[in-house]
Amino acid sequence: MxxxxxxxxxxxxxxxxxxxxxxxxxxxxxxxxxxxxxxxxxxxxxxxxxxxxxxxxxxxxxxxxxxxxxxxxxxxxxxxxxxxxxxxxxxxxxxxxxxxxxxxxxxxxxxxxxxxxxxxxxxxxxxxxxxxxxxxxxxxxxxxxxxxAGEINMLGDVWTSRVTSHVPLSQVAGLVTPSAVSRGIHRMHDFLLGIGIEHPRLAVSALNPHAGEGGAFGREEIDVIAPAILAARQSGIDAEGPFPADSVFPHVLEGGYHAVVTMYHDQGQIALKLLGLGRSVTVIAGxxxxxxxxxxxxxxxxxxxxxxxxxxxxxxxxxxxxxxxxxxxxxx
Missing domain, CATH: 3.40.718.10 (Isopropylmalate Dehydrogenase)
Known part of the structure; x- marks a missing residue:
């Protein structure tokens, strides 16, 4: 059948x-x-x-x-x-x-x-x-x-997910919580395992410019994102970051990572659409x-x-x- x-x-x-x-x-x-x-x-x-x-x-x-x-x-x-x-x-x-x-x-x-x-x-x-x-x-x-459910996006061999999605930008920082970042990392990892990538490597984006510059431009990287990455690594997930959002995609394109976990919609979507407007895919996972x-x-x-x-x-x-x-x- x-x-x-x-x-x-x-x-x-x-x-x-x-x-x-x-x-x-x-x-x-x-x-x-x-x-x-x-x-x-x-x-x-x-x-x-x-x-x-x-x-x-x-x-x-x-x-x-x-x-x-x-x-x-x-x-x-x-x-x-x-x-x-x-x-x-x-x-x-x-x-x-x-x-x-x-x-x-x-x-x-x-x-x-x-x-x-x-x-x-x-x-x-x-x-x-x-x-x-x-x-x-x-x-x-x-x-x-x-x-x-959560969105995962793909273009060619590049995959992205995001911690927040279709919400006003003014609300993003408040929605970037340890549990939300953890869910985003685990969802991306589990999805990649499911499509046959045996050892997924994830790059996790920062929220603030320059990844917060040690707290000078915001503490979300220190207080929220880095602890969630550490917890994911302790559970066996190969995740690294937080990387500045303006440089994380070149790392992925160079072959170092399978996917990027971004903090909000446009961090990932702008990059994918620059790579190939009209050719990307959105998957509703979960x-x-x-x-x-x-x-x-x-x-x-x-x-x-x-x-x-x-x-x-x-x-x-x-x-x-x-x-x-x-x-x-x-x-x-």
Missing amino acids: NKVLALTMGDRYGIGPELVARMIDEPPGEAGVALVVIGDPLVLEHGCAIAGVTPELRRLDTLAQARRRDPTPAFVPLPFSAPVGLPGHVSAAAGREVLDTFAHIAAAARSGQIDGLVYAPLNKQAMRDGGHDGGDEAALFSRLLGGS LPIPIATAGHGTAFDIAGKGVARQDGLAAAIAVCTRMTIASGPLLG
Whole structure:
């Protein structure tokens, strides 16, 4: 029987539908993994028109049918009442559709119908306007599936995680606590073990300029981050730091470390996007099933123009397929 990897189209007014159309027109074709698109058939039809493709699809009534061995991508319709077309704007209806789709996916995951999920870019403002009561998609999936989810990002051989994520910058210092830093280090270490890296080496970023310069520019490195690193090392994790944020990534690129644990969102994301904008992947770790997405947004400015590249979504599918085949130990 196939493993089932669900693929959703994200925000209907972003680039997601056209990216999904291109992916299923030339599917990756991993043996033993069925790629199943779930969503509004009219949105998929519109995405195919924008991309200029006519993919071959098996139309299924239920996700359970995707277990049958067949290399052709499948489609399970999930109609939603909202205008089709009109790309490039924030819509509460589109946000509501994303929330409803994720609820459907979560129910399928809980009943064992799917083994992994890749979702095309979504818009957090639209989700909030559509009824999401706070937090990002990691918080949403934690509520829907159980677990303690956190984002891990990847580009090529470089992995990053972060202690804080989608919060105002003014709140970051207060959220960088010993327990939060420890969780970030352990999550990254366990994840790398799960994807087959036998001896992960982690570089941990500082919070303040120059790693605090001995306390001159802040004491978080002395009082919070360094003790958490020491505790991780005492538990057997190969972690070093805190390194100044402006020099930690060159150490990783030189091959000394597998991953960087950053303190807040932009410490890691700016570096990854400079290395390859549009090609990075976000993994939501700590959940019962592997979940991944492209490391970029809805790109409303180019949505509907047929020029968006699918590199990031293709990489997300490849990573999630690898995790789905591995089936389990890599989500800690």
